[in-house]
Amino acid sequence: MNRHGGISSIIEFTSFIRRIVPKHLYYSIAYYNKPLERVMAEKEWEGAELIFDLDADHIEGASSMSYEEILAEVKKHTIRLVEKYLMGMLQFNENEISLYFSGGRGYHVHIKSERVYDLSSDSRREIANLVRGEGVTAKEIKQNPGLIRHEGQGWLEEIDDLFCSIIVECTKGNDEGILKEIFSDGRIRNAYIYGMKRPAGKIGSNRNRGAVLAKKGPEKYKFFEESDMQVLEYAVKIVRSKNACEIDEPVSTDIHRLIRFPGSLHGKTGLKVVPVSLKDMPAFDPLRDAIPVEFKKGEIRVNTLKKTEIKFDGELFKLEGVENLRRDLAIFLISSGRSMLE
DSSP states (O other): OOSSSSOSSSSHHHHHHHOOOOOOOOEEEEESSSSOSSSGSOOOEEEOOEEEOGGGGGTTTTGGGHHHHHHHHHHHHHHHHIIIIIISOOOOOGGGGGEOOOOOSSSSEEOOOOOTTOOOHHHHHHHHHHHHHHTTTTTHHOOOOOOOSSSSSOHHHHHHHHHHHHHHHHHTTSTTTTTHHHHHHHHHHHHHHTTTTSSSGOOOTSHHHHHTTOSSSGGGGGOOHHHHHHHHHHHHHHHHHOOOOOHHHHHHHHHTEEOOOOOOOOOOTOOOOOOOOOGGGGGHHHHHHHHOOSSSSSSSEEEEEEEEEEEETTTTEEEEEEEEEEEEHHHHHHHSSSSOOO
């Protein structure tokens, strides 16, 4: 890998690429006063973009998914990250956010803003923890209920809302739906529902458990029983599945990180690192929209190692054995290890 280099013009950059012909091309997200120094400490760090890397490595069940399914799932996490956290909670403007298909199995999100350039690794870790829901557990909520404020709609507030809505259903005597998922044993479920009518601990008989537990906010947690913790754990699980963004945390916290160069090719797919606008994300298809135009002409003879079915550039291909394939598809299959050059 060539590091500690500097490019002063587009002509020099073009010459460098043609001379090296790299399989992968990266650039530093950091800004340095002296970028050509070989020792990091002597470069005089001045700031860095904030980067989020989302790919299959962090998606539960990805090992059993097809490539297309992985891309679709990672896209959901990327849109959620941008809309809910970056533009929602953190209130970055859309023009401060750059989205790129990584060329591989996911997306890169770049934040270029005066608000992030001088953030330390620890500050960036706090943001990464926010979008991942790190440390959000039923035990932590029970021990620190005062953090629930309902002034905004963060992790704790959403969990508290869901918990309260489940309790409301209990007070109505409804033992179907969610309660069945929490308490599979009908006797335990009915006992929990009936228990909503009991006095809530030290509060007194004029306030039953149902009324206390259904009220939003921190007060109810000091009257929790073991069965209430089961309901809270369920609420945490549901909110996490709906809100967590599975990012590569070390990428976001590293203030000296290298990231794929926009417009370059990914050496393991032959696909292009392309920008994607937020409005175009729902319809964006990497296996159509990230194919280099230069690869579209001609054919290559390949040997596909095992039965492969893939939708490429809008066309479904069922592949196995030796055959001539369109050049762009053949490059994708060879680069990703699905086929060999014949």
